[in-house]
Amino acid sequence: MPRPLVAEVDLAALKHNLALAKQQNLQAKTLAVVKANAYGHGAVKVALALESDADAFGVASIEEALELREGGLKAPVLLLEGCFSEEELASCERQNFWVVCHSDYQIEWLIRYLSTTDWRPQIWLKVDSGMHRLGFDADAVAGVMEQFSSIEGLPTPVMMSHFACADQPAHPRNEVAQSRFNPVKTNLSSFANSAGIFTQATPADSWQRLGIGLYGGTPSELGLQGLQPAMTLKTAIIALRDISPGESVGYGATYTAESPRKIATIAIGYADGYPRQAKQGTPVLVNGVEAPIVGRVSMDMITVDVTDLPSVSVGDEVIMFNEQLLADRVAKCCDTIDYTLFAGLTARVPRRYSE
Structure with a gap:
């Protein structure tokens, strides 16, 4: 697979x-x-x-x-x-x-x-x-x-x-x-x-x-003005784990849990072009519901706090940006612009086309 x-x-x-x-x-x-x-x-x-x-x-x-x-x-x-x-x-x-x-x-x-x-x-x-x-x-x-x-x-x-x-x-x-x-x-x-x-x-x-x-990127501060985002960047959950208060997630232990949390690992990282500088709390969509990135973006994986989601499983869909979660909004969480989210995608990310 x-x-x-x-x-x-x-x-x-x-x-x-x-x-x-x-x-x-x-x-x-x-x-x-x-x-x-x-x-x-x-x-x-x-x-x-x-x-x-x-x-x-x-x-x-x-x-x-x-x-x-x-x-x-x-x-x-x-x-x-x-x-x-x-x-x-x-x-x-x-x-x-x-x-x-x-x-x-x-x-x-x-x-x-x-x-x-x-x-x-x-x-x-x-x-x-x-x-x-x-x-x-x-x-x-x-x-x-x-x-x-x-x-x-x-x-x-x-x-x-x-x-x-x-x-x-x-x-x-x-x-x-x-x-x-x-x-x-x-x-x-x-x-x-x-x-x-x-x-x-x-x-x-x-x-x-x-x-x-x-x-369908955001051309000016006035917003999309009827333009339609053309790209959906999606991946899936590949692992789930529960962590206890005081435990950390990711390189450098930049995120430490203050209460019991459920952490999902998803298959995307900076080698795919997703910005390493994404801040704690940068949103993704898990089964259509927003959840925050926690810990650092690593080369091939990102960790997401899914504690508050009603039900999650390995294999569930995760959207990094699309028409619901605009690339422009994600880019702001990464101190960049949507141009870089699009143009920065590397060759190892397959492109799939639809009419």
Whole structure:
């Protein structure tokens, strides 16, 4: 019998979330972001399920893009960080990938390469609107565009930016970021990530980038806003024991019982991607009822106090997060965000897909 740990992915929820995002701006195009193995959900499976609905897909690197092509995806794929070497452009041409340019050296590589071929990819030009991570200053964009204008047949670049505080819609830095991005004259733009899609008015001629929202994570402080969590992470009880007052549980004896307690051991740990820093009291669902984690998360196992549950047995189902126990709530107990709970799941956690 296999270890009772699985991440169940609801493809219908993904389709619902994509459709909901598209409804926010019926004239905009939507880039489905499937980097980091589709935030842990399985990039090839997710992309193929959404290929007829998304306008393009976004990844972090050419390795991730090639995995999609090898899996059978024919839709446009954008390298969100561009190329990491000039040699990658040949692969981009063979596979017809789109590329982001965020630095002068990438522009130099691209112009040099395009002078040797008839290939004319869709370029996305990254503008730094205040995050200071990647991108050209707004006043440098005109010069870059002038370089591109000398390349016959090159499509109009999409001007993109990323707002540092988009998940806080009322944050004053959003207005500052918008004011920096506005001077960039373009017919195509992209500044709305998942948070922006549901909280900001975006231009009709824009691309919106759906990342965490695609998976039913929490895109902003306003909550899910109709999005459906797509992943259920579940395991089972593999051992039960009663402990007496004064006895401890787990490494470092960080939890000591003050009264008689019933402790369940469940089959999941930090080697599966569950955060080791989960605090005492972090909730799980045992047979649909909340119970607290006690003791430290170890590599393969976690201990849970099930004293107050009416009836528990070895083999009973344990949910780590789902639509009832949101990953965002669990993440807060671990001093992190739901992105890391999804993307951090390791390869030894089987993924199971349903429509």
